[in-house]
Amino acid sequence: MKNLDLSLYLVTDKSDDVEKFLKTIEEGIKGGVSVVQIREKTAETLDFYDLALKVKEITRKYNVPLIINDRVDVALAIDADGVHVGQTDLPCDVTRKLIGDDKILGVSASTIEEARKAEKDGADYIGTGAVFPTATKDDAPKITKKDLKDVADSINIPVVAIGGITLENAHELKDTGIAGLSVVSAIMSAENPKKASEELLNIFNS
């Protein structure tokens, strides 16, 4: 198992304003973000690649792992630290072969079966949700806190919770056995991303 600090896992949203986007990521890291995942579902490949190179400059500066969502080619092209695949992306075992053993591989899994399969197929961690209602990904399966705990208890790799996590509800995820909180809007849309990150991390660590 890789030595991964998943405690505050930032997933980015669409980068309409690149300068603001990069500034938000940097402020988030200053506030305690421990992993950054870039997720671009509609960007042209070249734009995704260019953006990922820019984000990598920041993550390298702060020594925080950079994960690319879905696009294994973009991850390899920029030599990212890892890839995150969902259930409609490349299969976990195929992805592991493409990226090799050293890179981080995360998999979205909302059931025990999916989580166990991902662990068997080479995942380093699991993202499980949505634990709360979310506008970012409204087609994500909804799960309960018990589901989350069941998934975390069923495997030996760490689980991060994702989906609608805010400063107001994050405390509800205590005692679910998770290794971290994964958020999009709670940091990307925060007026003060650094402060939001500090507060989320405080809640998680308390």
Place this chain on the structure above:
Amino acid sequence: MKNLDLSLYLVTDKSDDVEKFLKTIEEGIKGGVSVVQIREKTAETLDFYDLALKVKEITRKYNVPLIINDRVDVALAIDADGVHVGQTDLPCDVTRKLIGDDKILGVSASTIEEARKAEKDGADYIGTGAVFPTATKDDAPKITKKDLKDVADSINIPVVAIGGITLENAHELKDTGIAGLSVVSAIMSAENPKKASEELLNIFNS
């Protein structure tokens, strides 16, 4: 330079009906299609991967190269014969590094400058268009027959013409120095894809 027969280069359209889609490709190959490129701009990655595996069964059976549009990861995952990238996909030189020297690399280029850069950066062939009005890709740059010939004359790698080529207008591309005709609708939407392929190849070879 790789030993590539580009004379009739089929680019697929969106695969709504997979069975019909596969049948059309096979009939096209029987009629003389010499290269197949799968182009899926909106599919989920897993669907693209599954489809590409199915098309590969056909192209291997007839010993025809299979090229994947844009998605280098899908190409590597299914061990396709090559990749085709446009000007908004991964850069040509980056793509060449990812796929290695043995796989085929095609690049869309509509100007002499783009074509020369692609040749320098490791492309095996160039796709140039749109030579005729097309509904498949209405944002493609429009070029004249003279532009096409100028691109073909400016580089040492082969050029295929693409964009709105039909049985009615294909003869207009004579004496442009191209190595082949690239079509989507002329075969994918043909009532008889085998016959359409035979006729297109006859026009090209005449």
